[in-house]
């Protein structure tokens with residue numbers, strides 16, 4: 193039992209709630225992860241808040257004007273009625289077209305129509321509900337979004353087994369995944385992959401992707417049935433040449449009949465609508481045809497119906513209108529460029545740092561992460577908070593910086609302070 197859950201149970205001890213809690217209720221707690229550290233930063237980080245994974249400019253969210261304008265243009269029918277359980281059909285169709293446009297190698301491959309869910313968190317929860325049993329192992333690289341743990345371990349009682357994300361040379365550790373798969377040879381394997389990655393900001397290269405797909409195919413040929421969940425939250429924010437700029441879903445959707453690929457993605461970051469809560473679940477496998485996809489969609493709908501019933505109507509229409517607007521692509525590229533400009537400055541700044549912090553490789557997304565000596569990331573976070581700067585101690589040995597939410601002109605100050613505090617805590621030199 194998680195220690196925070198145990199503490200909460202202790203507080204409730206002797207009450208009627210305590211005697212009524214379910215096993216799941218007993219296991220639940222609110223982690224001291226990104227959200228609670230971010231809440232702390234909201235109070236204390238009066239200078240710079242680099243905690244939260246949204247994109248901001250001058251204290252306001254970055255947004256697409258096309259979507260903002262659509263807000264006032266919604267008709268009553270686009271606003272008030274229930275949406276269908278699997279989402280409004282034109283949005284599902286349009287999102288599928290978008291997926292193929294962004295991943296041209298999917299053209300002609302079989303895949304389901306996307307099912308609309310309430311954000312990418314919900315997409316992951318629904319997919320794991322559908323495919324993970326208690327005691328199943330979820331294979332993930334050891335850098336992952338902290339909510340996977342709450343969803344998979346605490347809620348579902350599956351085991352989260354990390355393999356090292358990077359090799360000592362700072363490349364993707366494809367062998368680590370291959371080893372984890374080999375250990376399950378002939379059985380069932382559930383893998384979660386997230387590129388661009390939260391928290392490191394790393395996207396695999398084309399050649400790493402080739403090797404990774406080969407490792408999965410090899411294991412599938414040994415009769416291991418493999419579910420690969422592609423968490424594409426930050427899709428499109430690729431800032432270097434040679435990166436894998438299509439989702440791995442495109443390679444996996446027709447890889448082998450023993451591989452089921454699930455694309456979990458969302459308008460959240462791709463369309464800069466974090467609060468709208470519009471996400472999608474899309475299935476693809478060489479072994480499945482239309483009737484199988486329909487059966488999987490029906491099962492997904494069952495999970496939606498039995499939990500949230502359906503997703504919100506206005507936000508689905510707003511995303512649809514944004515996508516259909518002819519100005520959409522240009523406007524979106526310009527906002528992504530804002531994040532890319534920050535990325536380029538951050539790359540320079542980390543090169544100039546004199547202290548002992550080492551950045552993990554990063555080339556995409558919203559974040560970068562430093563390795564902190566002596567498992568003292570929390571000490572460094574606290575020292576920075578005292579200076580009015582909010583960061584996230586994502587692991588005892590890692591500090592995550594969300595440069596997506598820091599204006600370009602504040603980046604020098606941010607990285608200067610991080611460097612100063614690191615030198616104070618750990619001394620000079622790499």
Ligand SMILES: Cc1ncc(COP(=O)(O)O)c(C=O)c1O
Nearest residue numbers: 245311312313337390425458460
């Ligand atoms: C890797 C990753 N997956 C999923 C999510 C959840 O996205 P959503 O806000 O759409 O639920 C996030 C959000 O921060 C994320 O970083």
